[in-house]
Amino acid sequence: MKVFSITLWLLFFRLLEISSWGQSYLRGKYREWIEDDDRVEVKSWYAETEIELQQGWSLDFLGTIDAWSGATPYGLPPSEASTENEWLLRVPEEIRKAGLFTLNKRTPNHDFSFEYGISDEPDYLSRSYAIKYSHKLAAETLILNSGLSLQDDSVKNFVGNFVEKKTPSISVGLARILDKFTSISFNFTYSWPSGYLSDPYKVIPANQRFIFLPEEVFLFEENRPDEREIFVLYFELSRYLDEFKIGTHLSYRFFQDNHALNGHTFHLETNRKFADKWMISPRYRFYHQNQASFYSPRIRNYETYMDSPDASSGPYYSADHRLSSFDSHTLGLKISYFLKDDLYVDAGYDRYFTDGKDGLTDKKVYPKANVFTVGLQWEY
Numbered sequence: 001m002k003v004f005s006i007t008l009w010l011l012f013f014r015l016l017e018i019s020s021w022g023q024s025y026l027r028g029k030y031r032e033w034i035e036d037d038d039r040v041e042v043k044s045w046y047a048e049t050e051i052e053l054q055q056g057w058s059l060d061f062l063g064t065i066d067a068w069s070g071a072t073p074y075g076l077p078p079s080e081a082s083t084e085n086e087w088l089l090r091v092p093e094e095i096r097k098a099g100l101f102t103l104n105k106r107t108p109n110h111d112f113s114f115e116y117g118i119s120d121e122p123d124y125l126s127r128s129y130a131i132k133y134s135h136k137l138a139a140e141t142l143i144l145n146s147g148l149s150l151q152d153d154s155v156k157n158f159v160g161n162f163v164e165k166k167t168p169s170i171s172v173g174l175a176r177i178l179d180k181f182t183s184i185s186f187n188f189t190y191s192w193p194s195g196y197l198s199d200p201y202k203v204i205p206a207n208q209r210f211i212f213l214p215e216e217v218f219l220f221e222e223n224r225p226d227e228r229e230i231f232v233l234y235f236e237l238s239r240y241l242d243e244f245k246i247g248t249h250l251s252y253r254f255f256q257d258n259h260a261l262n263g264h265t266f267h268l269e270t271n272r273k274f275a276d277k278w279m280i281s282p283r284y285r286f287y288h289q290n291q292a293s294f295y296s297p298r299i300r301n302y303e304t305y306m307d308s309p310d311a312s313s314g315p316y317y318s319a320d321h322r323l324s325s326f327d328s329h330t331l332g333l334k335i336s337y338f339l340k341d342d343l344y345v346d347a348g349y350d351r352y353f354t355d356g357k358d359g360l361t362d363k364k365v366y367p368k369a370n371v372f373t374v375g376l377q378w379e380y
Contacts, residue, residue, distance in 0.1 A: 024050045024058075029375035036368045039088070040070035060102040069093040073365040075203040075319040077297060080217050087364075089201060096121040100128075109136050115149075123156035123200070141177040145187070146170075158200045158221040165195035173234075181240040189232040198224040198311065202320045209302040217299060222318040223309035224294070229258040247271040259316075260293040261323060277338050283350075285330040295323040297361045321356070321365040328354040332371070342379040348372070 026049050033042040048062045071088035081087040098119035105112040110133070117128035130149035137144070151167040173187030203219040210216070236251040253265040269283040294316035305315060332350030339345065350373075354366040 024052050025377060025379045027375065027377045029373060031371065031373045034370050034372075035070065036370075038070070039367060040068070040072055040369075043067045056106040058104045058106070060100075060104065062100040062102075064096075064098040066096040066098075067093055068096065072201075073321055074201055075222065076205055076217075076219065077299065077319075078362045078364045080205060080299070094122060096124075110134065111136070125154045125162075127152045143175040145173040145175065147172075153195075155196050156200060157196055158198070163196040165193065165197065167191055167193040181242060183238045185234075185236045187232075187234040189230075189234075191230045191232075193228045193230070194226060196311070197226055197228060198222050198318075199320055202318060204300060204306075204317050204319045206300045206302045206306060218302065220306040221309060222320065223311055223314070223316050224318055225259065225314070225316055226311035231256050245272065257292075261289070261291065263287060263289040279336040279338070281334040281336070281348075283330075283332045283334070285328075287328045289324075289326055291325040291358060292318070292323040294318055295320070297321070297324070297358075321361055324361045325357040326354050326361075326366060327357060328352065330371075334373075344377055346373075346375045346377075348374075 027047070029044075029046040031042075031044040031046070033040070033044075035041065043066070045065045046062070049060070051059045051061075053059060069092065071085065071090040073087060074089040076087045078087040096119060098117065100115060100117040103114045112134075113130075113132040115128070115130035115132070117126075117130075119126040119128075128149060128151045130147060132145070132147040134146075135144045136142075147170070149169045149171075151169075153165040153167070154162050155165050157163050169189055169191035171187060171189040173185065175183065175185040177183045199222065202222045204222050205217045206220060207217050208214050209218050232253065232255045234251070234253045236249070238247070238249050240247050247270065249267075249269045249271075251265075251267045253267075254262070256262040265285065265287045267283070267285045269281055271279055271281045273279045295318050297319050300317070303315075330350050330352045332348060334346055334348035336344050336346040348371075350371040351369075352371060353368040356363055356366050
């Protein structure tokens with residue numbers, strides 16, 4: 001952990017150093033995700049800055065460091081565990097370091113951005129590339145957006161070899177200012193991942209492998225398709241209620257893939273300022289998901305193809321509870337304090353919980369968590 005702390009401080013001081021170039025803001029945030037029953041714990045540090053250059057150019061940088069540890073379900077049903085926590089896979093602390101660099105060009109009628117991102121952890125290396133374009137119309141009250149991106153990943157598979165995974169995406173959208181109190185935005189994204197799409201840490205249970213041990217449960221690697229199509233629709237409404245001095249933000253997101261997995265996300269947040277220095281922001285998020293076509297938590301009968309799964313032709317199968325039907329709720333509150341007009345700090349707390357809806361998956365696998373955040377923003 002000592003080396004980790006040194007890395008964080010070097011990143012922080014580097015961001016302060018580049019402020020002399022004409023930086024317009026510096027943001028920092030610390031977040032802890034702590035699941036109940038001593039399961040997963042994630043500590044995250046974020047730092048973000050924007051450097052204003054000349055002739056409409058600017059450079060953004062977002063740095064992230066995550067420390068992940070704990071225990072998570074891996075596919076064995078809790079009812080089949082011979083010890084209390086055998087159905088949980090416990091892993092030592094793992095560090096992920098990521099950076100996102102964005103070069104922006106702004107003109108009176110057009111905006112362009114070019115992104116490069118990298119994320120590195122012991123079993124996963126990801127590089128991402130993106131180009132975005134915006135066209136401003138009607139005195140900038142209507143903005144048309146489009147983008148292309150590619151995520152190029154190298155993933156350690158079930159047997160420990162690094163294999164490839166690629167995710168191209170395209171997006172189109174618009175943002176519209178309706179009046180001085182109201183704005184809306186809409187976005188559509190289509191992506192088509194290919195390559196190794198299974199989770200190397202998830203297994204499926206099967207019995208009847210041997211005639212003389214018909215009830216003995218054996219564990220096999222899951223097998224997800226090596227190609228996927230994902231469609232995402234996103235809508236956002238922001239409205240300032242002048243009579244109550246409250247800002248409201250409402251969003252809805254729907255996604256669907258070609259294996260019956262789909263989900264709906266509703267998010268509501270309000271902001272109310274008090275005494276010029278304080279702002280209170282309650283928030284609520286609801287997510288509903290319908291399960292993937294190849295998900296089942298049941299113990300399967302052994303088949304020979306489980307010894308050498310084929311992600312191109314199938315059959316496909318997974319017992320990962322994240323592919324099941326479930327609801328999740330997040331209820332939280334953030335409090336901000338403005339030290340100056342251009343400097344504020346904030347702290348937030350969220351309670352997250354999930355509930356399985358298929359009537360088959362053991363309720364124990366669904367996590368409940370406390371989420372704590374503290375942050376700072378300094379604008380120039």
